[in-house]
Structure formats: structure tokens, C-alpha cells
Amino acid sequence: MKAGIIGGAGYTAGELIRLLLNHPEAELTFVNSESNAGNRLSDVHTDLIGETDMRFTAELPLDSVDVLFLCSGHGQSSQFWAEHSRPEGLKVIDLAQDFRDEHDGYVYGLPELNGLRIASASSVANPGCFATALQLGLLPLASAGLLQSDVNITALTGSTGAGVKPSATTHFSWRDNNLSVYKAFTHQHLAEIARSLRSLQPSFSAEQLYFVPMRGDFPRGIFATITTDCPLSPEEATDLYRKFYADSAFTIVTDKAISLKQVVNTNKAVIALDKHGKKLLVTVAIDNLLKGASGQAVHNMNLMLGLDESAGLRLKPQAF
Numbered sequence: 423m424k425a426g427i428i429g430g431a432g433y434t435a436g437e438l439i440r441l442l443l444n445h446p447e448a449e450l451t452f453v454n455s456e457s458n459a460g461n462r463l464s465d466v467h468t469d470l471i472g473e474t475d476m477r478f479t480a481e482l483p484l485d486s487v488d489v490l491f492l493c494s495g496h497g498q499s500s501q502f503w504a505e506h507s508r509p510e511g512l513k514v515i516d517l518a519q520d521f522r523d524e525h526d527g528y529v530y531g532l533p534e535l536n537g538l539r540i541a542s543a544s545s546v547a548n549p550g551c552f553a554t555a556l557q558l559g560l561l562p563l564a565s566a567g568l569l570q571s572d573v574n575i576t577a578l579t580g581s582t583g584a585g586v587k588p589s590a591t592t593h594f595s596w597r598d599n600n601l602s603v604y605k606a607f608t609h610q611h612l613a614e615i616a617r618s619l620r621s622l623q624p625s626f627s628a629e630q631l632y633f634v635p636m637r638g639d640f641p642r643g644i645f646a647t648i649t650t651d652c653p654l655s656p657e658e659a660t661d662l663y664r665k666f667y668a669d670s671a672f673t674i675v676t677d678k679a680i681s682l683k684q685v686v687n688t689n690k691a692v693i694a695l696d697k698h699g700k701k702l703l704v705t706v707a708i709d710n711l712l713k714g715a716s717g718q719a720v721h722n723m724n725l726m727l728g729l730d731e732s733a734g735l736r737l738k739p740q741a742f
Contacts, residue, residue, distance in 0.1 A: 423727055424486065425449065425489050426454070426486070426487040426491070427439065427490075427491045427493055428454045428482070428491070428493060428502065429454070429455065430453035430458070430463070430466075430478055432585060432586045433585065433711055434711060434719075435453070435467075436466070436467035436469070438716040438720070439463060439470065440467075440470065441720050442734070443474055444734060445734030446734060450476070452479050452481065453476065454480065454482060459477075459479055462475065462477050463478065484508070485509045485512075490512055492514065492515070495518065496518045496520065498518065511544075513543075513546075513723075513726050513727070514544070514545045514546070515546045515548060515723060516528070517548045517719055519547075519610065521545070522547045522550070523613075526545070527545050529545065530547055531548045531718065531719070532618065533731070534673055535557070541725045548715065548718055549614060550610070550611040550614060551583055551611075551708070552577060552635060553611040553614045553618075554708060554713060554718060555644045555706045556577065556611070557618050558691045558693065559704040559706040560619060561619070561666065562663045562665075563702075564619045564622040564623040568623075569630065569650065573631050573649075574632045574649050575632065575648050576634045576647050579636070579637065579643070579644045580638055580710060581638075581641050584637075591604075599639055601637065601639065602636065603634055603635070603636055603637075604635055604636070606634045606635070607632060609633055612631055616628035642709055642711055643682045643707065643708070643710060644706075646706045646707075648706070650701070650704075651701060651702070652700065656695065656696070656697040659702055663693060667693075671735075672690050672721070673690070674693065675693045677694070678694065679694060679705075680693075683742065684739055685708055685713065686709050687738065687739055688709055688713070688717070688738070689712045689718065689720075689737060690709075690739070692708075693705065693706050717735055720734055
């Protein structure tokens, strides 16, 4: 199976390259980056030193691959297809937000929600990183029609979530030993979260979501806490979540307290539950670059091509 990447210089592309180079069924054919054409991949993604001698290209040999990953910025995927013809039979996985509303025949690429649809799709829109973590924390409740009150969410993300281009809030001297809130109640991932929850619980309203994103002083990962009213006992809630994710290759429900390092460098989502009075606390941890982006994209590729869904994704967590 031959794969190509458009927009190869960013963090998500770097992780995707690493995964595809080590995937047992994949052959990475080209990585497009006009600004880096001719440079070695390892000149930009220095963790690839000794892993590959491939170079970036400005060419677009779309007819030479079976699957194409779009890793360019938001809005650029739509523009790309307006300017280029898509070869017949080419499967596409878009990591931007352009097609997450499923227009133009795209399927929303959250395997725990749409696994069967993804398996028969030719075009998949990869979810956002926050959207992945928060949906995984809420989908079981929506499936049981239990999202009947406000949902209060606080989630911290690592600096890589802001992308590779430097900014004032990713500078080490500002980010280190610091926390800050951004886009409170207005984050762009709220739309896709609400759509997915309504697909399971039509009565759910986006106005029930109160999401406060925070910048963490670490490079990668998302750690989210979600609280909402829930009539279930702790045992019933745990049973609901475990049954919902019983067939999931990467989402794990545990009865122990969780930490971010359990998931960093993996495609896992780890979920823990706690109950206090009528309030259910759902804690979720993922790696924003893997489960929240490139790892999930490879998971979607595996499903689309009929491969073992965990192929190339059995990764060791950072742990310490």
C-alpha cells in the first residue's frame, strides 16, 4: 500500500511520517512541501535521522499512491481540491477541519463512533484533537440519552497543539511554568463535538457544552476533566463505558486514577470515572499528535484498506 503526504513540514506530518515508515503494510512514496523541496525529511523532522534518506518534493504524483494524507492548514484542503484533480480510486484522509461536517462525501473519522462507515469510505475527515478527547469522554452517555444537563469541561493541551509556527504563547520563556485559558466557551471544536453527540442523542443541544481550553506547560498531550449530572451509580457508569468501548482497539476505561504520561507517544485514549453525589466526573487523556491527529489518521487508513486496525500503532507510552 503506497501513501503520500501533502503539507509535510508540521508536527502532525512529522508524526505521520514516523508511523508510515514503520508501518508493516505501508510504503511512503512522497512527502510534499514546496518550502522544503529538496531537503531531507530529517533536516526538518530531526527525530528521523538514521530512519530515512527521503527528501521533500514539490511534485504531486497523486496517481502513484493508494492513500493521500492532507496535513496542510485549515482551509487549504478545500483549496487543494479546487486546484487539482483527484485520481479515481484514491483514498483521502484530511487532517484539517475543512470536511468535518461531512460535506462532499467525507465521513467523520472517529473510529469509536463511525468505524463501519470509515471502513467503506473513500474520503475521511480526521477529527480535531480536543474533539477526539472530549467526544470519547461523552459518547457513552449520549448513547444512553443521559446528557440531560450542562456539561462542564476543562482541558489542558501541550504546546504542539498550536502548530509548528512559533507564536508568543508557544515561546519557551512564556510557556514554561505557566498556564493560561484561551477561547473559553468558543473553541472551534465545539461544533463537531455537538454534531457527534446529537447523532446518538438527538435532543442534545450545543448550548449544554461549557468548554474551557487551557494551554499547558508541556509539549504534547491533552488531559480533560468533564463533569455532568448522571443518575447512574459508579458501577453502572463504568459498565456503560466499558460496554460502549468493548470493541475499541485503543480506548481503555480504567477504575484507577489516570495520568498524561500513560498515553504520550501512543494512539491510546484512557478514561477514568468518578461519582460524587449526582455529579459524574469523566477524566480523559490522549496524545494530541497521535490519538488526536496522526495516529488516528493511520487508524482510519487501516480501516479503509481492510488492514488490522492496530497495524503500525502499537506504541510504547512515555511513562516516565
